Amino acid sequence: MEWRTKDVNTLKYDKLYDLVGIGIGPFNLGMAALADQTEVDAIYFDQKEEFSWHPGMLIDGADLQVPFLADLVTIADPKSPYTFLNYLHEHNRLYQFYFFNKLDIxxxxxxxxxxxxxxxxxxxxxxxxxxxxxxQDEGSYYEVSIEDMQSSETQVIKSKHVVLGTGSVPNIPEGFEGYPNEDVLHTNHYLYREKELKKAASVTVVGSGQSAAEVFYDFLNDQDRYGYSLQWLTRSTGFFQLEQAKLGQEVFSPDYVSYFNNLPYEERMNALETLGTLRKGVDPSTLKNIYHLLYHRSTEEQPDVTIQPLTEVNGIEKKGKSYVLDCRQWQEDHAFTVDTDKVVLATGYKPHFPEWFNRIGDEIEWEDEKHFKVEMDQQLVFKDGRDNHVFTLTNLDHSHGTGATNLALSVERNKRVLNRVAGKELFSINTNTVFQQFSSKGM
Incomplete structure (x- = not known):
């Protein structure tokens, strides 16, 4: 498709928009960038004062786990002015990136x-x-109420469709809420508290994914300087690397997501279990760096480090200025405690839905008590069969599998949403993108 120059999209309260986006994370930001080059009159809102992507986890030396081609737009429109390569061009960094010679950024x-x-x-x-x-059924549009965070004034705009991109919030285990943030915190706040954490006598990281590994490695790098004791605990059976075999990676393709979406609900939930190391593993280079650092230190003395899988952390209690973690090695069914001054929870995220979303719960179809039905183009299925859609970019594991949070496949999702809103194919939908096939139907 060719670039187009869109008029400045100032906020207007007296018009009917094609699409309103709620929340501006990478997914809705990518859709906004694609929509900007089309005829779709879309507008997006976020309560934050500015865009920022996981600022608490922008650790020095940490890379994305996907190639730079998984930027906001390239998979859909490599000619877009909003590609990562154009960003490099605009900032005079193309030659540096060329000599950097890596796909990951x-x-x-x-x-x-x-x-x-x-x-x-x-x-x-x-x-x-x-x-x-x-x-508003009679007018076939949605009234969207918007509050200005500085003035507290509220205005209402109208839109034919809505896309929910409110993302996720930290998943804090039961019993770990309410403690001082400088002592017990989620990884999304790590860099805000890093200096305080490293002044402690002992630190415990809980979890086994990429964030856990990055935080543990950061602690490990500075352990000699600060002298704290370091623990890494997870209920997982091990610290497993992300599967990087090329054929294995083909599940992160539009073909597989389409196949997954067409499976019965029970089969989709079963398939999620088998995709664990593909979706939640640790980058091999991170695990290698951790091991190499441990090995080099062990040539002089045994590092003051505990790394233990198969371990549930089921509770926490305050003990003076420190804490006691209630743990259980679940394979042995052995309970024990761990003393620590600080706890960093790398326990993932859970979908976030605004209060108003609860009101439409009875109007949509559900696959079980937690998972609403979602079509391939991310639209919720309303019982009244309305033509005005609510699309969701949140809570898609059960419907889109590997495509639920993958950055490259988020561009595929955005293409489908904009095509449906426009009522025509603005962006081609890719098929036959991989060398393997997942369905035997038609053979």
Whole structure:
């Protein structure tokens, strides 16, 4: 498709928009960048004052786990002005990136790139919170109430469709809430508390994914300098690397997501279990760096480090200025405790839904009590069969499998949403993208 120049998208309360996006994370930001080059009149809101991508985990040396081609737009439109390569061009960094000679890019640079795109888009509005969405059946549109976070004034705009991109919030285990943030915190706040954490006598990291490994490695690097005791605990059976075999990676393709989406619900849930190391494993280079550092230190003395899988952390109690963790090695069924001054929870995230979303629960179809039905183009299925859709980019594991959170496949999802809103194919839908096939139907 060719570039087009869209008029400055100032916020207008007296018009009917094609699409309103609620929340501006990488997924909706990518959709906004694609929509900016089309006829779709879309507008996006976020209560934050500016765009920032996981600022608490932008650790020096940490890279994305996907190639730079998984930027906001390239998979859909490599000619877009919002590609990562154009960002490099605009910032005179193409030669540096050429000599960098890696597909993966630093997390800090990905954050800088996405902030650059957000600053270029006139259809993204920050500091504005969507507080309600009401469907007007007679007019076939949604009334979207927006509160300005500075003035507290509320305005209402109209839109034919809505896309929910409110993302996720930290998943804090039961019993770990309410403690001082400087002592017990989730990884999404890690860099904000890093200096305080490293002044402690002992630190425990809980979890086994990429974030856990990056935080543990950061602690390990500075352990000699600060002298703390370091523990790494997880209930997983081991610290497993991300599967990187090329044929194995083909499950991160539109073909597999389409196959997955067409499976019966029970089969989809079973398949999620088998995709664990593909979706949640640790980058091999991170695990290698951890092991190499441990080995070099062990040539002089045994590091003051405990690394233990198969271990549930089921509770926490305050003990003076420190804490006691209630643990259980579940394979042996052996309970024990761990004393620690600080706890960093790398326990993942859970979907976040605004309060108004609860109101439409009875209007949509559900696959079970936790998972709503989602079509391949991310639209929720309303019982009344309305033509005005609510799309979701949140809570898609059960419907889109590997495509639920993958950055490259988020572009595929965005293409489908914009095509449906436009009522025509603005972006081609890719098929036959891999060398293997997943279904035997038609053979």
């Amino acid at each position: 630093p997390r800090k640079e990905y954050n800088a790139y996405t902030r650059w795109v957000a600053s270029k888009l006139s259809n993204c509005h920050f500091g504005k919170k969507v507080i309600d969405v009401i469907y």
